[in-house]
Amino acid sequence: MRKTKLKKTTILLFAFLALLYVCIAAHADGDEIQSEGYTGGIVFISCERETVTAEYQGVSYKREIAHYTFYVQAETSEELKNALASVLEPDATARFVTSTFTNEEIDFLINEIRNLAACESRVYIDSGENDILLHVELWGKGSEESENVIRTKYGNDPRIELVRTANGPFAGNSDNPGAGGDTGTVYFALVAAFLTAAAVFGGGAELAKKRAALAGGGTEDAAGAKEIKRRLSENTSPSDTLRERIIEKVNYKK
Amino acid sequence: MSAFENDFFEMLAGSTEAFENVYREISRPLFTYVYRIVQNKSDAEDIVQDVFVDVIRGKPLKARNPKSYMYRIAHNKAADLLSARTCGEELDEETPDNTDVERESADRIALEAALRRLSVKEREVISLHLNSGLTFREISGIIGEPVGTLLWRYSGAIKKMRRYLS
Numbered sequence: 179m180r181k182t183k184l185k186k187t188t189i190l191l192f193a194f195l196a197l198l199y200v201c202i203a204a205h206a207d208g209d210e211i212q213s214e215g216y217t218g219g220i221v222f223i224s225c226e227r228e229t230v231t232a233e234y235q236g237v238s239y240k241r242e243i244a245h246y247t248f249y250v251q252a253e254t255s256e257e258l259k260n261a262l263a264s265v266l267e268p269d270a271t272a273r274f275v276t277s278t279f280t281n282e283e284i285d286f287l288i289n290e291i292r293n294l295a296a297c298e299s300r301v302y303i304d305s306g307e308n309d310i311l312l313h314v315e316l317w318g319k320g321s322e323e324s325e326n327v328i329r330t331k332y333g334n335d336p337r338i339e340l341v342r343t344a345n346g347p348f349a350g351n352s353d354n355p356g357a358g359g360d361t362g363t364v365y366f367a368l369v370a371a372f373l374t375a376a377a378v379f380g381g382g383a384e385l386a387k388k389r390a391a392l393a394g395g396g397t398e399d400a401a402g403a404k405e406i407k408r409r410l411s412e413n414t415s416p417s418d419t420l421r422e423r424i425i426e427k428v429n430y431k432k
Numbered sequence: 433m434s435a436f437e438n439d440f441f442e443m444l445a446g447s448t449e450a451f452e453n454v455y456r457e458i459s460r461p462l463f464t465y466v467y468r469i470v471q472n473k474s475d476a477e478d479i480v481q482d483v484f485v486d487v488i489r490g491k492p493l494k495a496r497n498p499k500s501y502m503y504r505i506a507h508n509k510a511a512d513l514l515s516a517r518t519c520g521e522e523l524d525e526e527t528p529d530n531t532d533v534e535r536e537s538a539d540r541i542a543l544e545a546a547l548r549r550l551s552v553k554e555r556e557v558i559s560l561h562l563n564s565g566l567t568f569r570e571i572s573g574i575i576g577e578p579v580g581t582l583l584w585r586y587s588g589a590i591k592k593m594r595r596y597l598s
Contacts, residue, residue, distance in 0.1 A: 406593045409543055411562040416463040416477050421455055423477075424484045425448075 440498035444491045455484070458499065461564040462506055468547060468555040468563075469510040479509045497573070503564065504574045507556075514552065546596035554589035557582050 436457055442450035459480065467476035483505045495501040547555055560571045568582050575582075 406590055406597065407562055409539070410547075410558055410593065412540075413460040413464040413563055414467055414473075415460055416480060417473075420459065420463075420477050420481060424455070424481050425451075427481065427485045428488045 437498050440495075441493070444488065444493065451488075458502060461559075462502065464563045465503065465556070465559040466506050466510050468559040469507075469552055470513055471548065475513060479506055479513065482509055497570065499564075500566070500570050500574055503560065503566070507574055542597060546593055549596055550589055550592060554585055554592070557586045558589050558593075561586060 436454065439447075439450040439453040439457075443454050462483065463476055463480050466479045467473060470476055470479070483502055486505055487502060492498075492501060547558075550558070556575065557571060560566045560574065561568065566574070568586070571582055572578060
């Protein structure tokens, strides 16, 4: 009798400690998001700069590009535009999005993806001297039918890339991505890229500065990140005997 | 077909010259990748060796992206090792011995120490992107997670590294 009581007390104690741990972890996550600069429906993630060579309509461009990564929650074209408006100029955003896709198209795409479980959307903005390139990625999982609907309507549309895989890679949720999935479920991402002239925005460089300011010193962040990346990219060497060991194992003739 | 892919398939056909080319190109980034996951040089070498042996013996002639294919095998083997460690066969995390300390610069040691504070998944995405030069799409194919999630994790990891090293 006494043993049972002791057992119960121990279980209760462990349950309490587990609950306490969960609460502390949740609180810590919340802090993390706040410190990343949460503004309404958008969470700023990062700003990095790099020089790239890109080709658009047969012409090669070499330019410095700032990559801005945002997490956006939007379920309709209006919400998407409103969310982007807090990053881009409000008017420019409306023109920007609608000049590439109509409201109906955006709603269609969002709805198709929204019908799927585990839907996420992320927006990546590359702002160079002359162009703004916006990638909207909508991730989700669904049936073959959902995929076919999108492929039929947008299969040949160069603005859209439909990435498909099966059985797991996109399963799970944001806390536990890749946790495994149901056999036969189709997981796919819809990547829409929008390209427009800087004139629409009144200058890409200006926009880049604004975004950096919004990000709380994005350019400085990028410089620091670049140095970290340089240091991280130094490889570690295996021992000199590794090559010999492999040759010996596979019986290669020396 | 890239030069690496050419060498890869010639290596499968038994060319030692092609093996040397493949080894020269991939051994260091692959080793760094595995080492960053398992945090033990000897285990990392064993895994890299097994990757080569599996590939050469298995002859995956239809591998669409040989480099990703090798990383995927390494990823699975490293994951198996980590899961074996957590299932009771607990291995001590390697700490650099005196000779290592003497050999490596203070910067390098600080970097490795900071890296150890990251999660395995964070170290993995950093290494695949920065050491191996793989795109996030290729990484997504190797470790089976969405590109967006990887980007998020990568950028968070870089920020943490800055904080740890500042």
